[in-house]
Amino acid sequence: MLTISRTLALPESELVERFLRADGPGGQHVNRTESAVELRFDVAGSPSLPEEVRTRLLARRDRRLTAEGVLVIQGRRFRDQGRNRDDVRERLVELIRGVLLAPKKRVATKPTRASKERRLVGKQQRGRIKQTRSRKPDFE
Template identity: 80%
Template sequence: MLSVSRSIVLPDSELVVRFLRADGPGGQHVNRTESAVELRFDVLHSPSLPDDVRARLLARSDRRLTDEGVLVIQARRFRDQGRNREDARERLLEILRAALVVPKKRVATKPTRASQKRRLEGKQQRGKLKQARSRSWSHE
């Protein structure tokens, strides 16, 4: 059971945990033990997530999110399988809690007259520089 917030609780049945061999330090022992953890959570088909949270999660441009809407987290920071499992669950919680926050709506504002003037002056200066460049360079 993974408690995301007061209203959202993910049952363990929605989390798929797989163990794999980790790379990195550990000597000969690392070749025989599966201490790395891959945690999969199906965001698209999860009945525990509210629709707005699901939409925000799926809208993220996150490389850990597959085309099928499955969030894949790999934890191999530690040499201990139990610690890696906890690390993966914590990282999933961070992602889910970040999706709970409703982003503020952007309020459209007009550019100030001074900023418009600065922009146009900058464009004119750049144009003059390019114009001067083309006059000094000749075809031979």
């Protein structure tokens, strides 16, 4: 079980891990070991996720989300397969935790009278500065 919060956990059967050969440092050893990890999680078809969490996850315009609703996270940060595996799982947990709570609705407000006046005074000052630049000299 991958624990997300007190009330939400994902069973191991919903996570698909694939191990790949990673690029980067490691010398000849990197050509023989599969230390990179690709974690796939079917967001759209997961029975463990509450419906509102699923819709918020799918609504995110994340490049790691496929058209079928599968989240693909790759980990090749470390040279060790175990550390990459833990890293990918932790990134999945953080991603899901980020959408657990619904974002607060923005309350539309109007600018105050004082802020409108400050804006207009600033525009007038700026206009005067620009006017002085374009004036012809008087001595001609």
